[in-house]
Amino acid sequence: MTQITFIEPSGQEVTVDIKDGWSLMQGATSGGVDGIVAECGGSCACATCHCYVDEARLAELPVPSDAELAMLENVAAERRPNSRLSCQIKAMPSLAGLRVALPETQE
Numbered sequence: 701m702t703q704i705t706f707i708e709p710s711g712q713e714v715t716v717d718i719k720d721g722w723s724l725m726q727g728a729t730s731g732g733v734d735g736i737v738a739e740c741g742g743s744c745a746c747a748t749c750h751c752y753v754d755e756a757r758l759a760e761l762p763v764p765s766d767a768e769l770a771m772l773e774n775v776a777a778e779r780r781p782n783s784r785l786s787c788q789i790k791a792m793p794s795l796a797g798l799r800v801a802l803p804e805t806q807e
């Protein structure tokens with residue numbers, strides 16, 4: 701299990717223990733975190749699981765695939781250098797304590 705802290709659009713912080721190998725999107729949605737829609741269910745086809753990863757730890761994450769980069773063009777909220785799709789990031793021990801903010805809108 702990897703502990704990830706999500707910052708909901710309201711500013712409320714929710715910490716979730718996510719099974720290693722699960723995506724951050726799966727962990728957040730099953731943990732009741734507000735701010736992710738995940739319309740496509742995690743197949744990198746909707747961009748409604750947009751999140752902002754803690755910039756200081758961005759380099760620790762696997763680089764986004766071409767498909768993720770293409771889908772990031774379609775996010776509803778402002779795209780930032782630390783924008784990622786939460787369905788494309790797998791929980792793993794090295795990411796323990798990661799802070800992930802969710803945008804004000806996903807659609």
Ligand code: FES
Nearest residue numbers: 742746747749787
């Ligand atoms: S859930 Fe659709 S792109 Fe992540």
